[in-house]
Amino acid sequence: MSSTYLGMPAVPVYxxxxxxxAEPFPVAARRELDNEQLRANLGHATHTIRDKRLxxxxxxxxWEELREAGSATKAAVMARLPELLEQFEENFxxxxxxxxxxxxxxxxxEIVRDLIRDAGADEVVKVKSMATQEIGLNEYLEEHGISAxxxxxxxxxxxxxxxxxxxxxxxxxxKNRSQIRDIFLREMxxxxxxxxxxxxxxxxxxxxxxxxxxxxxxxxxxxxNFALADTGTLxxxxxxxxxxxxxxxxxxxxxxxxxxxLLPSWTDLEVFMQxxxxxSTGERMNPYTSLWTGVxxxxxxxxVHLVLLDNGRSAALADERGRSALHCIRCSACMNVCPVYxxxxxxxxxxxxxxxxxxxxxxxxxxxxxxxxxxxPYASSLCGACYDACPVKINIPEILVHLxxxxxQSRRGTKKVPGQMDVAMKAASWMMGSGRRMALVEKALPLGxxxxxxxxxxxxxxGIAAGWTRSRDLPAPPAQSFRDWWAKEHEDTASKEQA
Amino acid sequence: MSARxxxxxxxxxxxxxxxxxxxxPRKYRHSSGMNEEELIELLRDRLLDYKAGVSVVDxxxxxxxxxxxxxxxxxxxxxxxxxxxxxxxxxxxxxxxPEEPLSVxxxxxxxxxxxxxxxxxxxxxxxxxxxxxxxxxxxxxxxPDHHVCLVRAGDIYGVLPEAVRRLDVTxxxxxxxxxxxxxxIELQRVExxxxxxxxxxxxxxx
Numbered sequence: 001m002s003s004t005y006l007g008m009p010a011v012p013v014y015x016x017x018x019x020x021x022a023e024p025f026p027v028a029a030r031r032e033l034d035n036e037q038l039r040a041n042l043g044h045a046t047h048t049i050r051d052k053r054l055x056x057x058x059x060x061x062x063w064e065e066l067r068e069a070g071s072a073t074k075a076a077v078m079a080r081l082p083e084l085l086e087q088f089e090e091n092f093x094x095x096x097x098x099x100x101x102x103x104x105x106x107x108x109x110e111i112v113r114d115l116i117r118d119a120g121a122d123e124v125v126k127v128k129s130m131a132t133q134e135i136g137l138n139e140y141l142e143e144h145g146i147s148a149x150x151x152x153x154x155x156x157x158x159x160x161x162x163x164x165x166x167x168x169x170x171x172x173x174x175k176n177r178s179q180i181r182d183i184f185l186r187e188m189x190x191x192x193x194x195x196x197x198x199x200x201x202x203x204x205x206x207x208x209x210x211x212x213x214x215x216x217x218x219x220x221x222x223x224x225n226f227a228l229a230d231t232g233t234l235x236x237x238x239x240x241x242x243x244x245x246x247x248x249x250x251x252x253x254x255x256x257x258x259x260x261x262l263l264p265s266w267t268d269l270e271v272f273m274q275x276x277x278x279x280s281t282g283e284r285m286n287p288y289t290s291l292w293t294g295v296x297x298x299x300x301x302x303x304v305h306l307v308l309l310d311n312g313r314s315a316a317l318a319d320e321r322g323r324s325a326l327h328c329i330r331c332s333a334c335m336n337v338c339p340v341y342x343x344x345x346x347x348x349x350x351x352x353x354x355x356x357x358x359x360x361x362x363x364x365x366x367x368x369x370x371x372x373x374x375x376x377p378y379a380s381s382l383c384g385a386c387y388d389a390c391p392v393k394i395n396i397p398e399i400l401v402h403l404x405x406x407x408x409q410s411r412r413g414t415k416k417v418p419g420q421m422d423v424a425m426k427a428a429s430w431m432m433g434s435g436r437r438m439a440l441v442e443k444a445l446p447l448g449x450x451x452x453x454x455x456x457x458x459x460x461x462x463g464i465a466a467g468w469t470r471s472r473d474l475p476a477p478p479a480q481s482f483r484d485w486w487a488k489e490h491e492d493t494a495s496k497e498q499a
Numbered sequence: 500m501s502a503r504x505x506x507x508x509x510x511x512x513x514x515x516x517x518x519x520x521x522x523x524p525r526k527y528r529h530s531s532g533m534n535e536e537e538l539i540e541l542l543r544d545r546l547l548d549y550k551a552g553v554s555v556v557d558x559x560x561x562x563x564x565x566x567x568x569x570x571x572x573x574x575x576x577x578x579x580x581x582x583x584x585x586x587x588x589x590x591x592x593x594x595x596x597p598e599e600p601l602s603v604x605x606x607x608x609x610x611x612x613x614x615x616x617x618x619x620x621x622x623x624x625x626x627x628x629x630x631x632x633x634x635x636x637x638x639x640x641x642x643p644d645h646h647v648c649l650v651r652a653g654d655i656y657g658v659l660p661e662a663v664r665r666l667d668v669t670x671x672x673x674x675x676x677x678x679x680x681x682x683x684i685e686l687q688r689v690e691x692x693x694x695x696x697x698x699x700x701x702x703x704x705x
Contacts, residue, residue, distance in 0.1 A: 013509060041685075048686050065527040076520035082510045095669070101502040153692060154683035170683055177684055199684040203692050210693065215603050215642075231668050241641065241679035241694020248637040249603060259506070266668045270660040271527065273674075274623075281682065284545060285623035288694060289674035290637075296671050298597050299636035310506045318513035 015312020015365040017105030017135045021350020024375040028348040029340075038166070038174045038345050045173045046336040052282025053333060053389075059284075060274070069271045071393040074327035077262050078317060084229040084262050085308065091232025095294025097304045104311050105135035111307050112137060112221065112254055113144050119252040119303065121146070121218040125210075127236060127243045128152035129223025130168060130330055131256045131309055134352045137221070148221065149213055151242035153206050160187040166346035168354065169280055169332040174345060177202065210242070220246035220301070224257040225329070226272060227306075230265040233293040234306065237276060237286045247290045253301035258309050260317075260326040272329060275391035279331040312365030321402045325360045327392045334386035334396060340379055349376065356386035360399045368406045377403035420464045442481035452476030531622065531657020538621045538655040539702055545624025549677025550690045552699035561649065561703060562588040565613060568647050568699045572610035575647075576601065578639050580632020585649060586613055595639050606638060611645035612695070617672075618662040619655045624677065626650060626700065627662060629670040637673055646695040648675070652705045 021028065032038060057063050077084060089099050100115075102108035116124060124141070126132065126148050138148045138159070150159040154172040158165050161183045165171030172180070181197040188209050195205055222243070226235040234255055236243050247253060263269060277286045295304050317323050335341045335355030346354035350372065351362035359376040366373050377400045386396040431437050452458045457473040460466065468474065500508075533541065543553045556564050566588035569575055577586055579596035586592055593609060595601045601609075615633040616626045626648050628634045640646055656662040666672065679694030690696065 012513070045686055062527040065524070068524050069527060072521045072523045075518075076523060079514065079518045079520040081514070082507050085507065085510070101506050103502050103505060107502060151693070152683070153681045157683070170686065172683060173686070180684055199687045200689045202684055203681055203689045207692055214693065215607060228668065233668050239679070240681045240692035242692065244637065244641050244673065245693055248641055259510070267660070267663060268523075269668075270663040274527075274659055277623075283676075284548075285620075285625050285674070285676035287549070287675065287677050287680050289672075291668060291672040291674075293669045293671070296630070298600065299630055299638075299671055308506070310509065314506065314509035314513045317510060318515070320516050320518075323513075 012315035012318050012367065013103070013310075013312070014315050014367040014370070015104060015134075015310075017311060018133060018352045019312065019362050019366050019373075020370060021362070021372045021376065023350065024372055025348060025350075025379045026375065028350060029344040029379070032344045032348045035174075035345075037176065039343060041174055041176060042166075042342055042345050045167070045170060046342045049169075049282050050333075050336040050389075053279060053336070056278045056282055056284055060278070066271055066274050067391055067393050070275050070329075070391055071327065073263060073268050073271060074392050075324070077264060078260070078323055078326060080264070081259065081262070081317065084264060085259060088227055088229040088232055088262060091230070092234075092294055092306060093232070095232055097232065097294040097306060100305060100307045102307050102309050102311070108135045108256060108307050108309050108311070109137055109140040112256065113141060113146065115252070115254050115305055116141070116146055116219050119219050121252075123147040123149065123217070124219045124221050124254075125149050125151050125213055125217040125246050125250070126155075127220070127222040127238065127246045128155050128171075129221070129256065130352060131223045131258055132221060133165070135256070135309070135311065137256070149210070151210055151214070151246060152238070153203060153240060153242075156206055156210070157183060160184070164347060166354070167332065167335060168330055168346075169335075174347075214242075214245040214249055217246070217250045219252045219254065220250040222246055222253065222255045224255050224261055224306075225276070226269060227257060227262050228264075228266050228269065229262050231293055233266065233291050235269065235289060235291045237273075237289045239281070239287045241288060244288055244290055247292065248300050250301055252303040252305070254305045254307065256307045256309060258311070259313050276329055276331055279333040279389070279391040312367075315367065316361070316364035319364060322360065322364045322399050324394050325357065325364050325396075325399055327394050328357050328361065329392060331391055333389040333391065337385040337389045339381060339383060339385070344379075349379065351376075356380060356396045356400075357394070360396055360403060363403055368403055369410050374407045374410075377401075377407060424464075439481075439483055442483060445477045445481055446479060448477035449479065527660070528658050529660045531661070533621070533657045535652050535655075535705065538657060539652055539704070541621035541657070542619055542624060542650075542655055542700075542702065545621065546677065546698075546700050549624055549680075549698075551624075551677050552697070553702065554699070555702045555704065557704050561585045561701065564701055565589055565647060565649075568701070569611055569613070572645060574609045575611035575613055575645075576606065576609045576639055576643060577613050578633060578635025580634075581613065581615055582633070589613075595635055597636075600636070601639075603638065603642065606642040609643050611647060612640050612643040613647045613649070614640050615649050615651075616654065618665060619650045620657075620659050620662045621655055622658050625659075625662075626675045627666065628673045628675065629666060630672075631670070637671055640673065640675075641694060644695055645697040645699070646675075646678075647699045647701065649701050649703060651703050655702070
C-alpha cells in the first residue's frame with residue numbers, strides 16, 4: 001500500500017457539457033409520464049429487447065463466467081488506468097496515430113474543430129457516439145460553421161427532428177413510423193414525396209440520403225467501444241454499415257473516447273464481444289465490428305486521431321465506492337429492465353446518460369453537489385434488476401444508496417437550521433438506541449389505532465410525513481407490539497415446558 | 500501544465516487508495532470441441548438466422564456456385580490474391596490491387612464483391628476479414644451492394660476465443676455477422692441499410 005501511495009487526493013475536477021439535467025428528475029418525470037405515445041413505445045421496446053436478451057444469454061452455458069471475467073477486467077483497468085493509457089498511447093502512436101488529451105468538454109470540442117479545419121473540411125460524417133453527445137460536439141461545430149451529419153438511422157431521425165435521444169441504443173424509440181416518415185418528408189430535401197411508413201422504405205430513404213455524403217466525406221468522427229492497450233487498437237461495433245463507411249472511406253478519422261474505455265489486451269476483447277451484443281441488442285453478434293490500429297497504408301483513413309477525454313472521469317475514479325460505474329460498456333441492458341426508466345423514458349434523466357447507469361454516472365461525473373443531478377440517485381426503486389442484467393456486474397443499487405448518502409451529507413453542510421427530517425431522525429435515533437425507550441414508545445401504539453378510522457387506515461400524516469400519505473394509506477398499527485407478543489409467547493412456552 | 504500531464508496526475512491522485520488489480524478469472528469456454536460437420540451446421544444455422552444466404556460445397560463446385568450467386572450482376576470486384584479458379588465461370592470480374600486500387604466512385608459502380616476470409620465463428624455466425632490477399636482492403640467489401648464470401652471449413656472456429664487467438668489484431672479487422680441491418684424503427688429488423696444488403700456465404704468443405 002505505502003509503496004504506491006501518491007499522497008493526499010487532490011480536489012476532484014468535474015465534467016461539463018451535456019451531463020447536467022436542466023431540472024430535477026421528479027419534475028421532468030412527471031411531465032414525461034403524461035406522454036402516452038412515449039410510454040407505449042418504451043414499454044414495447046424495453047420488453048422486446050429484454051426478452052431477446054434473455055433468450056440469447058440463456059444460450060451460453062458460461063454467461064456467468066464471462067460476466068466474472070468482464071467485471072474483473074474492468075476493475076483491473078481502473079486500478080492500472082494511468083499506466084495502461086501510457087501503454088496505449090505508445091502503441092497507437094507507433095503505428096501512425098495521433099493522440100490528443102482533453103481535460104473537459106470544451107477542450108475536446110476545440111481539438112476536434114481544429115483538426116477538421118486542418119483537414120480543410122467544413123462538414124463531417126459521424127458514427128453514433130455517446131462521448132461526442134456528452135461534450136455537445138454537434139452544437140459546438142455548428143456554431144463554428146461546420147456541419148456534422150449523424151449517420152446512424154436513429155441518430156439521423158433525432159437530428160433531423162432537432163430532438164434529443166431517449167435511449168442510448170435505440171435513440172429514436174420514442175417515435176413511431178408515421179412520425180419518422182413525416183420528419184423525413186419535412187427535412188430531407190431529395191426525398192421521394194410518395195415515401196410510405198414501412199420501416200424498409202424508411203431505411204432505404206436514409207441510405208439514399210447519406211450515400212453521397214459517405215462517398216465524398218473528407219473527415220469522419222467516431223466514438224470507440226473499446227481500446228486495446230497492448231496493441232493500440234480501437235474498436236467500434238454497429239449494425240447498419242454507416243460505421244464502416246465513416247471508419248473506412250474518409251482521409252481523416254477523429255475518434256473521441258473516454259479514458260475509461262481501455263482494455264488491457266487483445267484477448268480481453270473475446271470476453272467483451274460476447275457480453276456486449278447479447279446484452280445490448282439481444283443478438284448473438286452485431287452485424288459489423290471494425291478494429292483499426294493506427295494507420296494502414298492503402299486501406300482506410302491515412303490521418304488517424306484520437307481525443308482522450310477526462311471530463312469528470314478522474315473525479316468518478318476518485319470515489320472508491322462509485323468508481324465501478326466507469327466499468328460501463330454502454331450496452332443499455334439496465335435501462336431495458338428498469339421499472340422507472342420504462343415509464344419515464346430517457347429524457348427525464350436530462351443527461352446524455354439515462355436510466356439506472358445514468359442515475360449514478362451523471363452525478364459521479366458532475367459531482368453530487370451539482371444541484372439538479374443530485375436528484376438522479378433517487379430515480380430508482382432499488383429493485384436490483386439493473387445489477388442482475390449488467391454484463392460487467394456494476395452494483396448500481398449499492399452506488400445509488402451511496403450517492404444518496406453523499407447527497408444528504410453535502411446538504412447537511414449547507415443547511416443552518418435543522419429541518420423536520422433532521423429532528424425526526426434524531427428523535428428516532430434516540431428512541432431506537434435503547435430497548436427500554438423503545439418499549440416505552442410502543443406503549444403508545446393503540447393511539448395509532450385511534451388515529452386510523454374504522455377502515456383501519458391512516459389517510460393523512462402531519463408535517464413532512466404527509467408526503468408519504470399523499471399517494472397511499474398507512475395501515476393502522478397492530479394492537480400489540482412484537483416485543484409484547486414475544487414476551488407473552490415465551491412465557492407460555494416456558495410454562496408448557498415446565499409442565 | 501499540458502492536458503496529458505494534468506489528466507494522468509488527476510487519475511493517479513484518484514487512485515489514492517491504491518486499489519489492487521484483481522486476477523482475471525478466465526473460466527469461460529475456450530473451445531467448442533465440435534467436429535467439422537457440426538461447425539458447418541452451426542455456422543449455417545446462425546447465418547440463416549441473420550438472413551444471409553448460405554451454401555455448403557466441395558472445392559470443385561466453388562466456381563459454379565459463385566457464378567450462380569453472381570447471376571444477374573453485371574460486374575463484381577475481387578481483391579488481388581483471391582484464387583482465380585473460384586471466379587472462373589462468372590463474367591464481369593474487376594480486380595482491385597494495392598498497385599492499382601479502384602476509386603470509391605468506381606467501386607460504387609460495381610454490383611458485387613467476392614472475397615475470402617481469415618476466420619469464421621460458428622456460435623455467433625461471424626465472418627472475419629483481415630485485409631490479407633484475397634480479402635482486400637475494407638472499402639472493397641463495403642461499397643458493392645452484394646458480398647459473396649468464401650469460407651474454408653478449416654477456418655471455422657466454434658467459439659469467439661478460438662478465433663481471436665488466431666488473428667493478428669494489428670491488421671484492420673472487419674467482423675461481419677449477416678447483412679447490414681437496423682432495428683431503429685419500432686424495433687422492426689430491416690436487412691440492408693448502408694453496408695451490403697445481400698450477404699452470401701459459401702462454405703467449402705475440406
